[in-house]
Amino acid sequence: xxxxxxxxxxxxxxxxxxxxxxxxxxxxxxxxxxxxxxxxxxxxxxxxxxxxxxxxxxxxxxxxxxxxxxxxxxxxxxxxxxxxxxxxxxxxxxxxxxxxxxxxxxxxxxxxxxxx
Amino acid sequence: xxxxxxxxxxxxxxxxxxxxxxxxxxxxxxxxxxxxxxxxxxxxxxxxxxxxxxxxxxxxxxxxxxxxxxxxxxxxxxxxxxxxxxxxxxxxxxxxxxxxxxxxxxxxxxxxxxxxxxxxxxxxxxxxxxxxxxxxxxxxxxxxxxxxxxxxxxxxxxxxxxxxxxxxxxxxxxxxxxxxxxxxxxxxxxxxxxxxxxxxxxxxxxxxxxxxxxxxxxxxxxxxxxxxxxxxxxxxxxxxxxxxxxxxxxxxxxxxxx
Amino acid sequence: xxxxxxxxxxxxxxxxxxxxxxxxxxxxxxxxxxxxxxxxxxxxxxxxxxxxxxxxxxxxxxxxxxxxxxxxxxxxxxxxxxxxxxx
Numbered sequence: 001x002x003x004x005x006x007x008x009x010x011x012x013x014x015x016x017x018x019x020x021x022x023x024x025x026x027x028x029x030x031x032x033x034x035x036x037x038x039x040x041x042x043x044x045x046x047x048x049x050x051x052x053x054x055x056x057x058x059x060x061x062x063x064x065x066x067x068x069x070x071x072x073x074x075x076x077x078x079x080x081x082x083x084x085x086x087x088x089x090x091x092x093x094x095x096x097x098x099x100x101x102x103x104x105x106x107x108x109x110x111x112x113x114x115x116x
Numbered sequence: 117x118x119x120x121x122x123x124x125x126x127x128x129x130x131x132x133x134x135x136x137x138x139x140x141x142x143x144x145x146x147x148x149x150x151x152x153x154x155x156x157x158x159x160x161x162x163x164x165x166x167x168x169x170x171x172x173x174x175x176x177x178x179x180x181x182x183x184x185x186x187x188x189x190x191x192x193x194x195x196x197x198x199x200x201x202x203x204x205x206x207x208x209x210x211x212x213x214x215x216x217x218x219x220x221x222x223x224x225x226x227x228x229x230x231x232x233x234x235x236x237x238x239x240x241x242x243x244x245x246x247x248x249x250x251x252x253x254x255x256x257x258x259x260x261x262x263x264x265x266x267x268x269x270x271x272x273x274x275x276x277x278x279x280x281x282x283x284x285x286x287x288x289x290x291x292x293x294x295x296x297x298x299x300x301x302x303x304x305x306x307x308x309x310x311x312x313x314x315x316x317x318x319x320x321x322x323x324x325x326x327x328x329x330x331x332x333x334x335x336x337x338x339x340x341x342x343x344x345x346x347x348x349x350x351x352x353x354x355x356x357x358x359x360x361x362x363x364x365x366x367x368x369x370x371x372x373x374x
Numbered sequence: 375x376x377x378x379x380x381x382x383x384x385x386x387x388x389x390x391x392x393x394x395x396x397x398x399x400x401x402x403x404x405x406x407x408x409x410x411x412x413x414x415x416x417x418x419x420x421x422x423x424x425x426x427x428x429x430x431x432x433x434x435x436x437x438x439x440x441x442x443x444x445x446x447x448x449x450x451x452x453x454x455x456x457x458x459x460x461x
Binding site for chain 2: 004005006007008009012015016019020023024048049050051052053055057058059060061065066069070071072073075076079080081082083084087088090091094095097098109
């Protein structure tokens with residue numbers, strides 16, 4: 001019974017490791033990548049919620065309507081999430097590049113000091 | 117607060133968060149035991165109602181098309197943000213000491229020469245990838261695929277051209293106004309398709325185009341059209357991002373070649 | 375849950391700390407690409423082919439590309455700044 005909940009715990013484990021990376025980071029690019037890791041933990045959670053044992057992919061091109069399939073709604077949520085994640089990371093990285101140009105460093109500790 | 121104290125504070129609160137996760141996940145249904153009614157209902161009904169065999173894309177572009185509209189505009193806004201942050205300003209060009217016709221010394225250290233195998237191989241791959249990307253984008257309603265996936269595959273084609281060493285071709289591809297036109301048409305097209313439903317007396321984003329026969333590439337009404345619009349926008353967005361980041365490198369390489 | 379699902383979940387749980395603990399972004403890019411491909415495999419095993427296609431194209435190609443382009447731009451800025459400081 002506890003074995004069936006393991007995917008949820010894996011999602012929580014990855015989330016906490018990503019948070020640890022963000023808190024103890026000394027490089028802004030490293031922080032952005034750890035944010036990506038935190039985001040991937042939500043994929044595992046969604047996937048585990050929608051899974052049905054013995055179900056197959058929700059595409060009826062070659063199987064008759066009525067076979068047991070996994071939930072298509074969470075997959076629709078994950079699909080757009082994957083593409084949007086890349087563009088939001090591009091926006092964050094462009095802000096990091098601008099900070100490097102203006103301040104000369106990408107260490108979050110030194111950026112605070114140079115503020116004022 | 118020193119970084120050591122911060123780490124210790126984080127570890128204590130992470131323990132608390134892990135306890136909350138444990139308490140919360142205990143009461144979720146075990147993996148594999150899906151109880152929700154919506155997934156079962158949609159799998160039974162989507163093929164008959166919309167003549168589309170790929171239920172995930174039918175949900176994305178028809179049943180919950182409003183969510184996808186919002187997410188597509190997130191994409192659009194992010195690309196807009198990056199272009200704004202990196203816009204060329206005249207003060208910066210002066211600071212770089214850019215005079216007309218002056219040749220700056222190459223700032224990149226010596227690069228490896230590109231072998232002929234890579235060059236020929238990449239050029240061959242580019243053609244294949246274009247066809248594959250268009251195939252995936254157009255067959256979204258029948259098989260796994262659709263606008264997002266096809267758009268990202270198409271956006272990798274200029275990257276392959278750049279990696280094969282052909283900087284001139286890459287510059288020609290990304291500098292045409294066609295890329296900006298593609299992105300603009302994709303984003304606006306989605307909204308226009310939605311509003312055009314209002315003119316026929318239906319709700320926003322209703323499927324008003326006649327649904328064909330199931331299994332045909334031109335079936336399932338607006339799902340196919342919206343899929344193509346999304347593909348255009350994703351392609352345009354990613355190629356613009358690549359161009360913005362690589363602008364300096366392209367200019368310098370073209371100068372050194374001529 | 376089958377053996378394949380167990381394996382891929384444990385593999386992902388083992389690689390995620392690897393990304394966080396490698397402190398240089400240059401090393402992280404390669405690990406991130408591998409992590410993205412592992413996720414694509416996870417999506418296939420859990421019967422989600424649409425999401426797997428997106429993840430292959432985005433997580434293994436586009437995301438490491440964006441990070442490397444940002445690192446390139448920052449390196450050129452640093453070189454230019456050093457050159458002007460030396461003048």
